[in-house]
Amino acid sequence: MSISAIDTTASSRLDRRFAAVRAENRAALVTYITAGDPGYDASLATFLGMADAGADVIELGMPFTDPMADGLAIQHATQRALKAGQTMDRTLAMVSEFRKRDQDTPIVLMGYYNPIYRRGVSRFLEQASEAGVDGLIVVDLPPEHDDELCVPASEAGISFIRLATPTTDSERLPGVLANTSGFLYYVSSNGVTGGAAPTAEKVEAEVGRIREHTDIPVAVGFGIRTAEQAARIGRFSDGVVVGSALIDLQANAETPEQGTQAVHALTRELADALKTARQ
Amino acid sequence: MSQTTATPSLRQGPDAKGFFGDFGGRFVAETLMPLILHLQREYEAAKQDPAFAEELAGLSADYVGRQSPLYFAERLTEQLGGAKIYLKREDLMHTGAHKINNALGQVLLARRMGKQRIIAETGAGMHGVATATVAARFGLDCVIYMGSTDIHRQQPNVQRMQLLGAKVVPVTAGDGTLKDAMNEALRDWVTNVDDTFYIIGTVAGPHPYPQLVRDFQSIIGQETRVQLQEKEGRLPDSLVACIGGGSNAMGLFHPFLDEESVEIIGVEAAGEGLETPRHAASLKGGLPGVLHGNRTFLLQDEEGQIGDAHSISAGLDYPGIGPEHAWLHDIKRAEYVAATDQEALDAFKMLCRLEGIIPALESSHALAEVIKRAPGLPKDHLMVVNLSGRGDKDMATVTHHLADELGLNPDGE
Numbered sequence: 143m144s145i146s147a148i149d150t151t152a153s154s155r156l157d158r159r160f161a162a163v164r165a166e167n168r169a170a171l172v173t174y175i176t177a178g179d180p181g182y183d184a185s186l187a188t189f190l191g192m193a194d195a196g197a198d199v200i201e202l203g204m205p206f207t208d209p210m211a212d213g214l215a216i217q218h219a220t221q222r223a224l225k226a227g228q229t230m231d232r233t234l235a236m237v238s239e240f241r242k243r244d245q246d247t248p249i250v251l252m253g254y255y256n257p258i259y260r261r262g263v264s265r266f267l268e269q270a271s272e273a274g275v276d277g278l279i280v281v282d283l284p285p286e287h288d289d290e291l292c293v294p295a296s297e298a299g300i301s302f303i304r305l306a307t308p309t310t311d312s313e314r315l316p317g318v319l320a321n322t323s324g325f326l327y328y329v330s331s332n333g334v335t336g337g338a339a340p341t342a343e344k345v346e347a348e349v350g351r352i353r354e355h356t357d358i359p360v361a362v363g364f365g366i367r368t369a370e371q372a373a374r375i376g377r378f379s380d381g382v383v384v385g386s387a388l389i390d391l392q393a394n395a396e397t398p399e400q401g402t403q404a405v406h407a408l409t410r411e412l413a414d415a416l417k418t419a420r421q
Numbered sequence: 422m423s424q425t426t427a428t429p430s431l432r433q434g435p436d437a438k439g440f441f442g443d444f445g446g447r448f449v450a451e452t453l454m455p456l457i458l459h460l461q462r463e464y465e466a467a468k469q470d471p472a473f474a475e476e477l478a479g480l481s482a483d484y485v486g487r488q489s490p491l492y493f494a495e496r497l498t499e500q501l502g503g504a505k506i507y508l509k510r511e512d513l514m515h516t517g518a519h520k521i522n523n524a525l526g527q528v529l530l531a532r533r534m535g536k537q538r539i540i541a542e543t544g545a546g547m548h549g550v551a552t553a554t555v556a557a558r559f560g561l562d563c564v565i566y567m568g569s570t571d572i573h574r575q576q577p578n579v580q581r582m583q584l585l586g587a588k589v590v591p592v593t594a595g596d597g598t599l600k601d602a603m604n605e606a607l608r609d610w611v612t613n614v615d616d617t618f619y620i621i622g623t624v625a626g627p628h629p630y631p632q633l634v635r636d637f638q639s640i641i642g643q644e645t646r647v648q649l650q651e652k653e654g655r656l657p658d659s660l661v662a663c664i665g666g667g668s669n670a671m672g673l674f675h676p677f678l679d680e681e682s683v684e685i686i687g688v689e690a691a692g693e694g695l696e697t698p699r700h701a702a703s704l705k706g707g708l709p710g711v712l713h714g715n716r717t718f719l720l721q722d723e724e725g726q727i728g729d730a731h732s733i734s735a736g737l738d739y740p741g742i743g744p745e746h747a748w749l750h751d752i753k754r755a756e757y758v759a760a761t762d763q764e765a766l767d768a769f770k771m772l773c774r775l776e777g778i779i780p781a782l783e784s785s786h787a788l789a790e791v792i793k794r795a796p797g798l799p800k801d802h803l804m805v806v807n808l809s810g811r812g813d814k815d816m817a818t819v820t821h822h823l824a825d826e827l828g829l830n831p832d833g834e
């Protein structure tokens with residue numbers, strides 16, 4: 143039973159992609175990179191090659207000076223990106239570039255509210271739509287503030303993807319699911335990005351609980367770093383999100399080019415693991 | 422909007438969603454939402470519970486030392502030659518600043534909620550010390566996040582916190598000041614939601630923090646009202662307080678918001694000057710935005726990236742301001758001005774020499790405004806200044822800036 147106040151789900155790119163992946167009896171690979179890390183060109187190269195490497199959905203982080211919900215990997219990526227001169231215009235330009243080549247892979251922008259608020263919600267949504275953005279994840283906008291961005295985004299045809307966490311009890315869940323479209327991002331552990339992953343059994347039980355309330359795809363993230371972990375979670379979830387592990391590869395590479403290659407290599411590994419996870 | 426006969430009270434906020442006008446709210450990650458709603462319910466229940474009020478009042482009197490004196494600063498008044506100046510002596514309270522009023526109230530809430538672990542952010546270290554103090558008093562684990570720059574400039578407070586049994590965690594992100602400490606405390610909180618209570622140190626953060634911190638600090642204004650009535654038989658004409666996040670100011674101002682005759686003045690830190698990028702005046706030099714759980718005025722660029730604040734006083738070194746102040750600024754009920762590092766140092770010196778009181782550098786910003794304003798006012802103008810804390814913690818900073826001028830000699834000769 144899903145409670146959806148606004149029906150924008152009429153076949154969006156996200157819906158089509160999750161349906162296609164479901165038909166292949168596997169979980170979608172959702173990858174995260176921070177836009178502009180370590181610099182614009184390298185980040186764009188990583189981003190443009192991501193779908194070919196096997197990502198089904200790509201989350202592109204909008205850098206913010208105060209990433210309160212992120213661990214060290216994404217904090218540092220954010221700082222590198224800002225230092226290299228990343229701006230919202232450049233992040234949107236990356237999406238436009240991507241769309242010139244790829245009409246099918248959904249792009250989700252992820253970040254914090256202030257850079258969007260400062261730009262102006264309607265201006266931002268207009269530009270994001272034009273660039274080809276499919277969804278938004280804004281960490282510091284709980285359902286209590288749906289009128290700020292969630293509702294206007296849905297009206298503009300952009301999915302607002304909500305996070306659910308272990309603290310989201312059954313009483314809160316319907317409110318969290320209302321107005322959510324595209325998919326639900328289940329944050330598998332309380333904490334910041336890059337933290338430890340809980341056991342797959344625990345996550346499976348939680349995903350089961352969420353599915354009692356909704357038909358929307360449930361992707362699981364936080365703490366998933368390896369192909370093995372991804373496969374374990376991918377057995378029961380509709381999507382697996384990997385971020386910090388990719389960021390670390392980019393950060394630890396000797397050159398930005400090697401970083402891009404390493405990110406694509408892990409993406410391939412993760413994608414392969416998900417293809418066979420349910421066999 | 423047309424003015425009707427009965428002006429609505431300005432003391433009713435926030436609304437159900439935590440807003441004061443456009444400002445405030447609960448802009449936090451989903452992990453924290455259930456906890457914040459729980460806190461709000463517990464706080465509402467505590468407010469109705471006479472036992473809670475009784476315990477708070479008892480400890481405020483016997484442990485904190487309330488009420489704090491309202492002191493007529495005779496020589497300062499004489500020297501400035503205008504308004505009659507009273508100092509509200511929060512510097513005399515246990516741990517040396519107003520911060521204990523809030524820390525005590527919140528630790529009692531933490532106990533009601535059965536939390537065993539306390540975390541806090543601190544800038545000047547006064548809130549950290551107050552929190553470590555109440556945690557020790559109730560036998561709770563305590564972790565304090567403090568920027569590395571602030572650890573360096575407020576050493577005595579770091580040692581006090583450690584002595585009280587708290588773990589002080591240095592934060593090196595950003596400029597290593599209050600904003601960064603708050604980010605890190607929020608990260609700890611989302612990771613340890615089950616057993617941890619976050620004692621926020623000022624009237625900022627997500628609803629209900631701005632409200633409950635204000636309520637716990639309002640004892641300052643309530644006492645002032647009674648004390649001035651006893652001494653002068655009337656209301657003050659003006660109130661002056663410094664603003665970091667705005668808790669000592671809100672505490673003094675709130676009980677007077679509906680008294681139209683009372684002028685309310687908040688003093689932000691102008692650092693090296695409002696015309697430079699090195700200041701901490703979020704109302705005078707910032708724009709509305711969303712950070713740390715609330716919408717308020719923030720130092721930021723056109724991309725919405727948060728700027729680094731600067732002030733000689735660690736406790737004012739924050740790029741935001743509590744949402745209720747943002748609203749009072751917006752509706753023009755209060756006036757917000759700024760004082761530079763140098764003006765604060767001059768005021769610091771003046772209070773030492775004229776009144777035998779060493780004020781905190783934060784409070785010295787309020788005194789700097791008094792020095793500008795009082796001479797132009799009539800002698801029957803009653804001005805109350807919140808002396809929010811004492812300056813022992815600032816000796817290193819002050820010695821560095823004023824050694825020669827004050828004849829401070831490291832060898833004590």
Ligand SMILES: Cc1ncc(COP(=O)(O)O)c(C=O)c1O
Binds near residue numbers: 666
């Ligand atoms: C003595 C003193 N006054 C004022 C402040 C500023 O905080 P607020 O604006 O919340 O009163 C601090 C903060 O550390 C402080 O220690």
